[in-house]
Amino acid sequence: MAAAGKKLAAGAMDNPLGNDHPANTARGRTKRKHPPFRSPQTAGSGLTKENMDMTNVAPENDRGLAGQTIFVSGAGAGIGRAIAEALGAAGANLALFDLDAAAIDAVAGPLKGQGLRVSCHTGDVASAADVHSAIEQAVQLHKQLDGAVNNAGIVGASADVLDYPAEVFSRVLDVNVMGVLHGMQAQLAVMKRQRRGAIVNVASAAAIIGWAGHSAYVASKHAVVGLTKTAALEYAAQGIRINAVCPAFIYTDMTAGLFQTPGVHETAVANHPIGRLGQPREVAEAVMWLLSDRSSFAVGSSLVVDGASTID
Numbered sequence: 001m002a003a004a005g006k007k008l009a010a011g012a013m014d015n016p017l018g019n020d021h022p023a024n025t026a027r028g029r030t031k032r033k034h035p036p037f038r039s040p041q042t043a044g045s046g047l048t049k050e051n052m053d054m055t056n057v058a059p060e061n062d063r064g065l066a067g068q069t070i071f072v073s074g075a076g077a078g079i080g081r082a083i084a085e086a087l088g089a090a091g092a093n094l095a096l097f098d099l100d101a102a103a104i105d106a107v108a109g110p111l112k113g114q115g116l117r118v119s120c121h122t123g124d125v126a127s128a129a130d131v132h133s134a135i136e137q138a139v140q141l142h143k144q145l146d147g148a149v150n151n152a153g154i155v156g157a158s159a160d161v162l163d164y165p166a167e168v169f170s171r172v173l174d175v176n177v178m179g180v181l182h183g184m185q186a187q188l189a190v191m192k193r194q195r196r197g198a199i200v201n202v203a204s205a206a207a208i209i210g211w212a213g214h215s216a217y218v219a220s221k222h223a224v225v226g227l228t229k230t231a232a233l234e235y236a237a238q239g240i241r242i243n244a245v246c247p248a249f250i251y252t253d254m255t256a257g258l259f260q261t262p263g264v265h266e267t268a269v270a271n272h273p274i275g276r277l278g279q280p281r282e283v284a285e286a287v288m289w290l291l292s293d294r295s296s297f298a299v300g301s302s303l304v305v306d307g308a309s310t311i312d
């Protein structure tokens with residue numbers, strides 16, 4: 001048995017798909033007149049001319065985002081600000097959206113100083129009119145919309161379900177869920193015409209696990225992942241990739257508020273096996289990857305960036 005197994009393994013190594021397999025006949029190596037093209041980089045790796053395009057990735061620091069126009073909501077602070085700054089460092093032009101006009105102006109200033117085209121749009125993501133008009137203005141100015149990050153969000157109240165104020169629950173859903181819907185509807189209208197685009201929705205680890213005292217937030221982030229998966233299915237064939245990112249606790253104004261309650265910060269750190277919480281730029285890196293062609297096969301995914309906090 002051992003010898004037969006060995007023989008089979010050796011044969012499989014020679015031609016793992018078998019001589020009849022299409023890959024080894026029409027376009028494959030048994031009928032090939034010339035040896036497959038091998039670059040010095042790919043020599044010996046088994047990569048052929050047909051599949052080596054996938055190895056043709058940009059140099060380390062070039063994600064191919066330079067010159068693209070990316071919309072970022074909630075860009076005035078925290079994770080949104082880090083995303084805008086990281087995109088700016090990658091050479092992307094930006095349409096920044098936030099409730100806080102002064103905050104986005106402050107983010108935009110240095111980016112404009114780097115020679116980037118940056119537009120600022122003040123509004124509430126919960127308002128369809130605000131979001132649609134911002135995207136329209138941005139497209140008029142930038143002439144294109146290559147990517148979008150629907151990031152603006154709020155945490156809401158801290159109360160058990162029985163006592164959770166219904167009006168706060170509604171507002172959390174309006175901002176976190178309807179905000180993403182308004183964003184995607186406005187962005188997809190443009191991207192459908194272009195037949196290309198990448199959208200990243202900022203969900204949360206709270207899209208994967210529960211979080212006692214934060215039912216509205218958890219419900220809203222589960223909804224963001226559901227929206228992302230469904231939209232991804234609907235637009236995958238039209239050249240538009242839609243993904244979500246799911247960060248755990250990140251140091252921002254949002255969590256600074258939560259950490260004012262004694263013991264919350266310590267408990268949060270203890271719940272992250274990595275031994276610390278995250279920084280906004282660590283989420284920005286994941287978002288940049290999902291926006292870039294480097295993630296060309298990631299569609300409808302929920303990329304967890306969580307210091308292992310959702311594993312058990």
Ligand SMILES: NC(=O)c1ccc[n+]([C@@H]2O[C@H](COP(=O)([O-])OP(=O)(O)OC[C@H]3O[C@@H](n4cnc5c(N)ncnc54)[C@H](O)[C@@H]3O)[C@@H](O)[C@H]2O)c1
Binds near residue numbers: 075204250253
């Ligand atoms: N900080 C975390 O630990 C964490 C973890 C997971 C997911 N998130 C998500 O990341 C996103 C950003 O969070 P953050 O921590 O950077 O928050 P933040 O409070 O630090 O910043 C949010 C920004 O969004 C803006 N904003 C808020 N509501 C808005 C609205 N209705 N319309 C337009 N702009 C609005 C604010 O003015 C602010 O500039 C949110 O969706 C949040 O749920 C945060």
